[in-house]
Amino acid sequence: MLRLLCLLLCWLPCALGAQDALRVAVLHPLLGELAQRLGGEEVQVLPLYSGAGDLHDFAPGTAELAAAAQAPLLLACGKGLEPYLEDLRRSLPETTRIVELGATLPDVCLPGTTVADPHWWNSPAQVRRAARVMLGELCRQRPERAAAFTERFRALSTELDALHREAALRLAAIPPEQRVLVTGHAAFCHWCADFGFRPVAVYGVAHESEGDAASLAALLAELRRAGARCLFTEAYEEDRGMVALAQQLGAGTQALIADGISPEHPGYADIFRRNVQAVCDGLADGKEGAQP
Ligand SMILES: [Zn+2]
Numbered sequence: 670m671l672r673l674l675c676l677l678l679c680w681l682p683c684a685l686g687a688q689d690a691l692r693v694a695v696l697h698p699l700l701g702e703l704a705q706r707l708g709g710e711e712v713q714v715l716p717l718y719s720g721a722g723d724l725h726d727f728a729p730g731t732a733e734l735a736a737a738a739q740a741p742l743l744l745a746c747g748k749g750l751e752p753y754l755e756d757l758r759r760s761l762p763e764t765t766r767i768v769e770l771g772a773t774l775p776d777v778c779l780p781g782t783t784v785a786d787p788h789w790w791n792s793p794a795q796v797r798r799a800a801r802v803m804l805g806e807l808c809r810q811r812p813e814r815a816a817a818f819t820e821r822f823r824a825l826s827t828e829l830d831a832l833h834r835e836a837a838l839r840l841a842a843i844p845p846e847q848r849v850l851v852t853g854h855a856a857f858c859h860w861c862a863d864f865g866f867r868p869v870a871v872y873g874v875a876h877e878s879e880g881d882a883a884s885l886a887a888l889l890a891e892l893r894r895a896g897a898r899c900l901f902t903e904a905y906e907e908d909r910g911m912v913a914l915a916q917q918l919g920a921g922t923q924a925l926i927a928d929g930i931s932p933e934h935p936g937y938a939d940i941f942r943r944n945v946q947a948v949c950d951g952l953a954d955g956k957e958g959a960q961p
Pocket residue numbers: 724725788854856927928
Protein backbone atom coordinates (compact mmCIF):
# COMPACT_ATOMS: atom_id res chain seq x y z
CA MET A 670 0.00 0.00 0.00
CA LEU A 671 2.74 2.42 1.06
CA ARG A 672 4.85 1.40 -1.94
CA LEU A 673 1.97 1.99 -4.31
CA LEU A 674 1.39 5.40 -2.74
CA CYS A 675 5.07 6.34 -3.24
CA LEU A 676 4.89 5.28 -6.88
CA LEU A 677 1.79 7.36 -7.42
CA LEU A 678 3.39 10.35 -5.70
CA CYS A 679 6.33 10.17 -8.11
CA TRP A 680 4.06 9.83 -11.13
CA LEU A 681 1.35 12.35 -10.46
CA PRO A 682 3.34 15.62 -10.74
CA CYS A 683 4.35 14.65 -14.30
CA ALA A 684 0.76 13.71 -15.13
CA LEU A 685 -0.60 16.99 -13.82
CA GLY A 686 2.03 19.07 -15.52
CA ALA A 687 4.10 21.87 -14.06
CA GLN A 688 1.14 23.97 -13.06
CA ASP A 689 1.46 26.77 -10.63
CA ALA A 690 -2.14 26.60 -9.44
CA LEU A 691 -2.76 25.82 -5.79
CA ARG A 692 -4.08 22.28 -5.53
CA VAL A 693 -7.07 22.00 -3.23
CA ALA A 694 -8.47 18.53 -2.55
CA VAL A 695 -12.16 18.51 -1.58
CA LEU A 696 -14.47 15.91 -0.07
CA HIS A 697 -17.70 17.45 -1.37
CA PRO A 698 -18.52 19.03 -4.76
CA LEU A 699 -19.78 22.20 -3.04
CA LEU A 700 -16.39 22.71 -1.40
CA GLY A 701 -14.84 22.50 -4.87
CA GLU A 702 -17.34 25.04 -6.20
CA LEU A 703 -16.53 27.45 -3.37
CA ALA A 704 -12.77 26.98 -3.70
CA GLN A 705 -13.01 27.64 -7.43
CA ARG A 706 -15.19 30.72 -6.90
CA LEU A 707 -12.70 32.19 -4.44
CA GLY A 708 -9.52 30.98 -6.08
CA GLY A 709 -10.36 31.36 -9.78
CA GLU A 710 -7.48 30.24 -11.96
CA GLU A 711 -5.16 30.30 -8.96
CA VAL A 712 -6.80 27.12 -7.68
CA GLN A 713 -6.92 23.62 -9.12
CA VAL A 714 -9.66 21.61 -7.43
CA LEU A 715 -9.03 17.90 -6.88
CA PRO A 716 -12.42 16.29 -6.20
CA LEU A 717 -11.96 13.18 -4.05
CA TYR A 718 -15.68 12.31 -4.06
CA SER A 719 -17.24 12.45 -7.52
CA GLY A 720 -20.83 12.72 -6.37
CA ALA A 721 -21.66 9.18 -7.49
CA GLY A 722 -23.11 6.94 -4.77
CA ASP A 723 -24.32 7.94 -1.32
CA LEU A 724 -22.25 10.72 0.23
CA HIS A 725 -22.66 9.10 3.65
CA ASP A 726 -21.19 5.82 2.40
CA PHE A 727 -18.14 7.32 0.68
CA ALA A 728 -14.61 6.59 1.88
CA PRO A 729 -11.45 7.50 -0.05
CA GLY A 730 -9.49 4.70 -1.68
CA THR A 731 -5.93 4.48 -3.01
CA ALA A 732 -6.51 6.82 -5.95
CA GLU A 733 -8.10 9.48 -3.73
CA LEU A 734 -5.26 9.20 -1.20
CA ALA A 735 -2.72 9.71 -3.96
CA ALA A 736 -4.57 12.78 -5.25
CA ALA A 737 -4.93 14.23 -1.74
CA ALA A 738 -1.22 13.78 -1.08
CA GLN A 739 -0.55 16.15 -3.98
CA ALA A 740 -2.55 18.95 -2.38
CA PRO A 741 -1.21 21.28 0.29
CA LEU A 742 -4.82 21.87 1.33
CA LEU A 743 -7.65 19.38 1.82
CA LEU A 744 -11.13 20.67 2.63
CA ALA A 745 -13.61 18.49 4.51
CA CYS A 746 -17.23 19.20 5.46
CA GLY A 747 -16.63 18.17 9.08
CA LYS A 748 -19.31 17.83 11.77
CA GLY A 749 -18.87 14.04 11.64
CA LEU A 750 -19.76 13.67 7.97
CA GLU A 751 -16.41 12.05 7.21
CA PRO A 752 -15.84 9.37 9.88
CA TYR A 753 -12.68 8.30 8.04
CA LEU A 754 -11.00 11.67 8.49
CA GLU A 755 -8.58 10.60 11.25
CA ASP A 756 -7.43 7.62 9.16
CA LEU A 757 -7.00 9.97 6.22
CA ARG A 758 -4.96 12.34 8.36
CA ARG A 759 -2.62 9.50 9.35
CA SER A 760 -2.25 8.35 5.73
CA LEU A 761 -1.35 11.74 4.28
CA PRO A 762 1.96 13.57 4.48
CA GLU A 763 2.24 16.46 6.94
CA THR A 764 2.44 18.78 3.96
CA THR A 765 -1.29 18.29 3.37
CA ARG A 766 -3.23 20.59 5.67
CA ILE A 767 -6.70 19.21 6.44
CA VAL A 768 -9.37 21.77 7.30
CA GLU A 769 -12.79 20.72 8.59
CA LEU A 770 -14.93 23.67 7.64
CA GLY A 771 -17.90 22.42 9.65
CA ALA A 772 -15.84 22.54 12.85
CA THR A 773 -15.73 26.33 12.51
CA LEU A 774 -19.53 26.66 12.20
CA PRO A 775 -22.26 26.73 14.88
CA ASP A 776 -23.91 23.37 15.56
CA VAL A 777 -27.60 22.87 14.90
CA CYS A 778 -28.99 19.69 16.42
CA LEU A 779 -32.03 17.65 15.48
CA PRO A 780 -34.67 18.69 18.08
CA GLY A 781 -34.76 16.35 21.06
CA THR A 782 -31.23 15.05 20.35
CA THR A 783 -27.66 16.18 20.87
CA VAL A 784 -26.70 15.05 17.38
CA ALA A 785 -25.42 17.90 15.22
CA ASP A 786 -26.73 17.93 11.67
CA PRO A 787 -23.66 17.87 9.39
CA HIS A 788 -25.55 19.27 6.36
CA TRP A 789 -24.55 22.89 7.01
CA TRP A 790 -24.50 23.68 3.27
CA ASN A 791 -28.30 23.80 3.21
CA SER A 792 -27.97 27.19 4.93
CA PRO A 793 -26.56 30.01 2.77
CA ALA A 794 -25.51 31.79 5.97
CA GLN A 795 -23.42 28.80 6.99
CA VAL A 796 -21.97 28.55 3.48
CA ARG A 797 -20.90 32.19 3.75
CA ARG A 798 -19.19 31.49 7.10
CA ALA A 799 -17.47 28.44 5.60
CA ALA A 800 -16.37 30.48 2.58
CA ARG A 801 -14.81 33.05 4.93
CA VAL A 802 -12.78 30.30 6.61
CA MET A 803 -11.84 28.97 3.19
CA LEU A 804 -10.72 32.47 2.20
CA GLY A 805 -8.37 32.51 5.20
CA GLU A 806 -6.92 29.16 4.15
CA LEU A 807 -6.36 30.25 0.55
CA CYS A 808 -4.69 33.48 1.73
CA ARG A 809 -2.48 31.45 4.06
CA GLN A 810 -1.37 29.30 1.12
CA ARG A 811 -1.02 32.14 -1.39
CA PRO A 812 -0.68 35.43 0.54
CA GLU A 813 0.36 37.30 -2.59
CA ARG A 814 -3.11 36.63 -4.07
CA ALA A 815 -5.06 37.66 -0.96
CA ALA A 816 -6.58 40.77 -2.55
CA ALA A 817 -8.06 38.81 -5.48
CA PHE A 818 -9.38 36.06 -3.19
CA THR A 819 -10.95 38.64 -0.88
CA GLU A 820 -12.64 40.47 -3.74
CA ARG A 821 -14.17 37.22 -4.97
CA PHE A 822 -15.28 36.35 -1.43
CA ARG A 823 -17.13 39.67 -1.18
CA ALA A 824 -18.98 38.98 -4.45
CA LEU A 825 -19.88 35.45 -3.30
CA SER A 826 -20.97 36.75 0.09
CA THR A 827 -23.35 39.24 -1.55
CA GLU A 828 -24.85 36.45 -3.67
CA LEU A 829 -25.37 34.19 -0.66
CA ASP A 830 -27.05 36.98 1.32
CA ALA A 831 -29.35 37.66 -1.64
CA LEU A 832 -30.15 33.94 -1.89
CA HIS A 833 -31.18 33.90 1.78
CA ARG A 834 -33.38 36.99 1.38
CA GLU A 835 -35.03 35.60 -1.75
CA ALA A 836 -35.84 32.33 0.04
CA ALA A 837 -37.19 34.10 3.14
CA LEU A 838 -39.54 36.13 0.93
CA ARG A 839 -40.80 33.08 -0.92
CA LEU A 840 -41.21 31.01 2.25
CA ALA A 841 -43.23 33.80 3.88
CA ALA A 842 -46.20 32.31 1.97
CA ILE A 843 -46.15 29.33 4.34
CA PRO A 844 -48.24 29.90 7.50
CA PRO A 845 -46.55 29.23 10.87
CA GLU A 846 -48.68 26.14 11.61
CA GLN A 847 -47.44 24.51 8.39
CA ARG A 848 -43.76 25.10 9.10
CA VAL A 849 -42.87 21.50 9.81
CA LEU A 850 -40.30 20.01 7.44
CA VAL A 851 -40.56 16.22 7.53
CA THR A 852 -37.63 14.63 5.73
CA GLY A 853 -36.04 11.17 5.57
CA HIS A 854 -32.65 11.80 7.14
CA ALA A 855 -31.95 14.91 9.22
CA ALA A 856 -30.39 17.06 6.54
CA PHE A 857 -32.31 20.32 6.93
CA CYS A 858 -31.80 21.39 10.56
CA HIS A 859 -29.58 24.33 9.48
CA TRP A 860 -32.09 25.27 6.79
CA CYS A 861 -34.97 25.08 9.28
CA ALA A 862 -33.08 27.22 11.82
CA ASP A 863 -32.57 29.89 9.15
CA PHE A 864 -36.16 30.04 7.97
CA GLY A 865 -38.20 29.28 11.09
CA PHE A 866 -39.25 25.69 10.44
CA ARG A 867 -39.32 22.67 12.74
CA PRO A 868 -37.33 19.74 11.33
CA VAL A 869 -38.59 16.19 11.76
CA ALA A 870 -36.39 13.35 10.49
CA VAL A 871 -38.03 9.98 9.95
CA TYR A 872 -34.71 8.11 9.84
CA GLY A 873 -32.58 10.25 12.16
CA VAL A 874 -29.32 11.84 11.09
CA ALA A 875 -27.80 8.86 9.27
CA HIS A 876 -30.67 6.39 8.91
CA GLU A 877 -30.13 5.11 12.47
CA SER A 878 -33.91 5.02 13.10
CA GLU A 879 -34.70 3.06 9.95
CA GLY A 880 -36.84 -0.01 10.54
CA ASP A 881 -37.70 0.86 14.13
CA ALA A 882 -41.45 0.11 14.27
CA ALA A 883 -42.04 1.69 17.70
CA SER A 884 -40.33 4.95 16.64
CA LEU A 885 -42.35 4.95 13.44
CA ALA A 886 -45.66 4.58 15.30
CA ALA A 887 -44.71 7.45 17.64
CA LEU A 888 -43.66 9.53 14.66
CA LEU A 889 -46.94 8.87 12.86
CA ALA A 890 -48.85 10.09 15.92
CA GLU A 891 -46.65 13.18 16.15
CA LEU A 892 -47.13 14.02 12.47
CA ARG A 893 -50.90 13.60 12.79
CA ARG A 894 -50.87 16.02 15.74
CA ALA A 895 -48.72 18.44 13.75
CA GLY A 896 -51.09 18.20 10.77
CA ALA A 897 -48.21 17.52 8.35
CA ARG A 898 -49.59 17.97 4.84
CA CYS A 899 -46.45 17.08 2.91
CA LEU A 900 -43.51 14.75 3.47
CA PHE A 901 -40.18 15.44 1.77
CA THR A 902 -38.42 12.52 0.14
CA GLU A 903 -34.97 12.66 -1.43
CA ALA A 904 -34.51 13.48 -5.08
CA TYR A 905 -32.96 10.64 -7.14
CA GLU A 906 -33.91 8.05 -4.51
CA GLU A 907 -36.93 5.83 -4.31
CA ASP A 908 -38.20 5.78 -0.74
CA ARG A 909 -41.24 3.54 -0.45
CA GLY A 910 -41.25 3.91 3.34
CA MET A 911 -41.73 7.69 3.17
CA VAL A 912 -44.36 7.37 0.42
CA ALA A 913 -46.26 4.79 2.50
CA LEU A 914 -46.03 7.06 5.54
CA ALA A 915 -47.40 9.98 3.52
CA GLN A 916 -50.28 7.81 2.30
CA GLN A 917 -51.13 6.81 5.87
CA LEU A 918 -51.23 10.48 6.82
CA GLY A 919 -53.15 11.53 3.73
CA ALA A 920 -50.25 13.87 2.96
CA GLY A 921 -48.51 14.63 -0.34
CA THR A 922 -44.81 14.31 -1.11
CA GLN A 923 -42.14 16.54 -2.62
CA ALA A 924 -38.49 15.73 -3.27
CA LEU A 925 -35.54 17.67 -1.83
CA ILE A 926 -31.85 17.53 -2.70
CA ALA A 927 -30.48 16.90 0.78
CA ASP A 928 -26.80 16.20 0.24
CA GLY A 929 -26.02 19.13 -2.04
CA ILE A 930 -25.35 16.99 -5.12
CA SER A 931 -27.42 16.96 -8.28
CA PRO A 932 -26.61 15.95 -11.87
CA GLU A 933 -29.37 18.31 -13.08
CA HIS A 934 -28.43 21.30 -10.93
CA PRO A 935 -24.65 21.51 -10.80
CA GLY A 936 -24.46 24.82 -8.92
CA TYR A 937 -25.20 25.54 -5.27
CA ALA A 938 -27.68 28.35 -5.95
CA ASP A 939 -29.73 26.17 -8.33
CA ILE A 940 -29.94 23.34 -5.81
CA PHE A 941 -30.91 25.70 -3.02
CA ARG A 942 -33.62 27.41 -5.12
CA ARG A 943 -35.01 24.08 -6.23
CA ASN A 944 -35.35 23.00 -2.60
CA VAL A 945 -37.13 26.24 -1.66
CA GLN A 946 -39.52 25.71 -4.58
CA ALA A 947 -40.27 22.16 -3.41
CA VAL A 948 -41.03 23.36 0.14
CA CYS A 949 -43.33 26.11 -1.22
CA ASP A 950 -45.07 23.60 -3.49
CA GLY A 951 -45.60 21.24 -0.57
CA LEU A 952 -46.55 23.61 2.23
CA ALA A 953 -47.61 27.03 0.95
CA ASP A 954 -51.25 27.98 1.53
CA GLY A 955 -53.62 27.50 -1.34
CA LYS A 956 -51.60 24.64 -2.78
CA GLU A 957 -51.94 20.94 -2.30
CA GLY A 958 -48.75 18.90 -1.95
CA ALA A 959 -48.06 16.82 -5.03
CA GLN A 960 -49.52 13.38 -4.66
CA PRO A 961 -47.11 10.44 -4.67
ZN1 LIG B 1 -27.08 13.53 4.05
